[in-house]
Amino acid sequence: MTELDSPTPLAGFTIGITAARRSEELATLLQRRGANIVTAPAIRIIPLSDDTELERVTRQLVAEPPQIAVATTGIGFRGWMEAAEGWGLAEELRETLSATRMLARGPKAKGAIRAAELREEWSPASESSAEVLDHLLAQGVEGVRIAVQLHGATTEWEPVPDFCEVLRMAGADVVPVPVYRWIPPEDRTPMDRLIEAIVTSGLDCVTFTSAPAVASLLMRAKETGLLEAVLHALRGRVLAACVGPITAAPLEELGVPTSMPGRARLGALARHVAEELPRRANRIQAGGHNLSVRGGCVVVDGQVRQLAPAPMALMRALARQPGRVVSREDLLAALPGGGEDTHAVETAIARLRAGLGTPKAIQTVVKRGYRLALDPTESYDNPRPATSAPRQPYPGRGTNPGARPVFPPRAPGPDQSSASASFRQAHSVTAHTEFPAAPAPVRPVRVADSAVAPASSGSVRPAVPQARPVDAQAAGRPVPAADSPVAPASSRSARAANTRTAQAVRAVDAAATSASSDSARPADTQARSVDPSAASRALRPAGRPTVPAQGNPPVTGSGVPVRPTRPAPSLGAW
Template identity: 60%
Template sequence: MDEQHQGREERERERTAPGTAPAVRPLDGFTIGVTAARRAEELGALLERRGGQVLHAPALRIVPLPDDTELLAVTRALIDDAPDVVVATTAIGFRGWVEAAEGWGLGEALLHRLAGVELLARGPKVRGAIRAAGLTEKWSPASESMAEVLDRLLEEGVEGRRIALQLHGEPLPGFVEALRAGGAEVVGVPVYRWMPPEDLGPVDRLLDATLAGGLDAVTFTSAPAAASLLRRAEERGIRDALLAALRTEVLPVCVGPVTALPLEAEDVATLQPERFRLGPLVQLLCRELPGRVRTLPVAGRRLEIRGHAVVVDGVLRPVPPAGMALLRALARRPGWVVPRAELLRALPGAGRDEHAVETAMARLRVALGAPKLIQTVVKRGYRLALDPHADTDKYDGEDAQVRRVAPGC
């Protein structure tokens, strides 16, 4: 058994040793929305492995390539009239193009044509797809950036050249315009087409959860998915409310700057990993979400308030939604008495009966496993038992709320 595998087993035994609480994982207690249409299972598994609760709502669907008549027409045109350059942008798109051509009986003709042109690959994944098809790329940028591809083409000179560009649903701001301004003829190759999902139920549930405070973060892996979510919110009349939530309470995380464009056009600050991959995106969430929670010294214990759970002295305590609503209301002014009427307003779907507060508070105390964390003040309300030595100014009022800082600030 290798050392890495043995160490992994030892850590697992430590987490599950009798009489000890499992170690709190980075995303335990957080709910994260996933809008991806493809690779959603992979992203969801990465998040769940680190403790996250995933709400999957594919904001788009991909039209199968063999059904796309526009791609068929472009493929025939490129076979009949060879381009000078072909820019391949995604592995799934390039593979799908070749497979679709084979289905139309044009596979051999397309590969023969591509073998005789200058073939550029945006990154290592599409480079692998090109080589798997028996072809060889001429060049691929180390940065995996379309901006670097554009710079190379313009440096070579594009006047009078015919350039086929694999489109993949993402906006390519200025790319086509710059090539045409340089005198190139640009032929777009629409390898797959983004369409709204057939079932809007999951998207609506994600939107409702975002507005109700049921999400801590929402992830985007394509610009069309972000635009589609905004469009659905517009159709439901909740676009402004969604944007307000994404600017404040809910953390929007995008796989890269191009994906973030529809959100940033609406003045929504997003977070992005340094490397535009799912793994780094998950690592970013693992750093950011725990770093944004409120941690309070209460009744001699360390209380960490997460999205749908609380960590008490390093032990994860799941809390029902009503209890979390009460706890957040108390934590806005830790140590101060919060009247029952104010707590009643904080309860989701609460009516006018203050006994609902008492019932939810009793369940909250049980969930926390330490009843003394919350004190009852007779005829007045409830308060968090903030430690006497705590700096009350530090925790008092709305300024204590965790705020998002825009990238680069």
Template identity: 65%
Template structure:
């Protein structure tokens, strides 16, 4: 972003699109990759994995399913994820069953849910017969039912969670379904980081919460319920905190409880981050103040496009002042907004002084003698552009 400085004709240096925002990461798998992408775009990242993954080679359930399919080969195999299918083949090789598994799968029809699954199938030496453009399990199911499955043995590679609708529909159509749990999600062994992430969401320390799997969303809500915080968490996700999901399958558990979500058109990690680059700044509050353009982000402001980090106390004051820009806010009300509370109104004066120093433009916040403080809203600026989460694009 490059913004002209009001009244001076100069331009501020470009600011990374996610600078000033704190993004929570709930992912277990590829969390470091996601965090790196976010940080490169200026975000502060807080990680609290909502799940842990059972290692493939240690999964007795996967071994049992693999042996059953080698003993009685499937007529059709459905690969739902690339990493899952590759992991299945690698685990079978580790058990000395790799060649046998490839042989029996090759005798039947192999379907891929999407391009990554197709790539893994071909990398193993097999050939996929069909893949939907939508990358949807529902479209795979429709294809199978349309082709007829009565009497067929169908192996369905799961992707971290059960697919009860697909399994039930196939069974009702006369198929024998073998579920292949290539990797399984379990609650995190240490819930401390997840609890700290939830607490940060509830105290306004997180602006965006990212989800890369439906089980992670369900696990976060379940853990919040155990702590008696589910209602508070839902209120935050329905209000100031954006729930950013990698795709519609991931978003489903949140949408089921009326949490609005943002998601990219393609269910990819990179696409999710690129979508967030657009959606997060669109939720910021813009105000014409004292001849400048003030943009409020999570833990920072932009003054004429220049990034100004602001301490939590200062941001708390600024948000209260921005609710009624141009109007006086009494010291007592500002005092209630300060972290830690207290009853000494001199704490407000100190906090305002530090806020002015942080934003670098003292005239943005005006003192109104014996009454309080206000943002020096430009009277000739016209209607105030609100921005904020209520008008954000990309929400579904």
């Protein structure tokens, strides 16, 4: 079961209530969901049943009925009817209003009108006084007598303070009806404690049910010098829950984000808070436990753990950087009252571990500080590696991993064979054409002054490499017939070629042996050039023509032969 599905989704949360009326009803709705409640009425209502001004206005309207009457609040309209009942003017006032076009600002005012056995003509969907004003101005109000039941707030906090003045400027005859007044409470100590809890993050949420309550709280915060701190907290971790858009208007004008239900009802507000707060909770998996950091406590695996202010302050500081190391100096600054002794941090950490019921959630990093020991799936320093796909077997190997892979043949291009044939025909590549291959490395031998290679005492010369025969069939040329002079040699001719190769090697070795005895000859006269044609004739296999020799390479002053640079074959040779 998740926290949202729990019967007590607000367990561990602390919520402030600023309502002066129906505060007990709202507190009961929130306490049933597990919340801790801090009640601090921000306003109080003064009824005006004995006010001579309200009685005078009522008798004036009965004598001179208005064409339009505007009810702004439910409590105000009901209070007006109750006051008229005490004066003996209830029936006369009801008859007067029944012949009047009634406009209701919101659903509460609409309900009060219907409770008085009257019927409203129109009500805005936005529940806004501004929309009511626009509606009247659009219809034209010049010369129209309009009775306006006032909101009850002071001039500074009236949602639309110039409502009556705008109608007068448009030519209307406006009759204000002051039913009650909202003023600050006599005892402001609870409101001061509520403001302190907002600043110190002792609350998770503050509920507002009227715009005057918002105004009164902000005015008191300004008087105590904590207005900026309150606004900073409401813009951060403390949720400002308002019953509707009219109530939220003063906060939104100051850049404070608000949250409200779809309908401006007290029950809808309680349900909305129960859904919104668990979503905003900082949930962490550390030390094998599920932690949810709330206002004044931590929920560990579904159990509420109440913590003292100092351990709770450190828990919030660690939870703001989950998995990151927080130094002792930063934790010391987060403690209530601060200080300079870092031992206070160690004491608070020990109390925090004891309060959580598990020491594994808080990890000590030697000479650095502390951090939350996040589980591998939650760790920032050691992120969980991405799951890779299973290794696929090689094609053709099957279930035997030692088998040699068999890859499918590559399909030739659409014009590959025809292009090769055209290329060979264009350049007349035939079987008798053979190009010398790159020289292959052969073991070095000492050569002497003989018919095969010149001798040199102590000089080492590489033997002339054998030209690699070209396979006509592999080169794409037509294979000659068996009686052709370039036909492939049989097995007997191959053995004969190997025999001649061995004889040539023995001759080279004999020449090297004779060169070792002839050491009296000067070094510069002993050096000779190697005859590549003689060596190639000795090593040439039977039946294989070779490229004619280009002559002996030139010899330097010291007798070292210089290898000639073979020019690169031109495109025509291919």
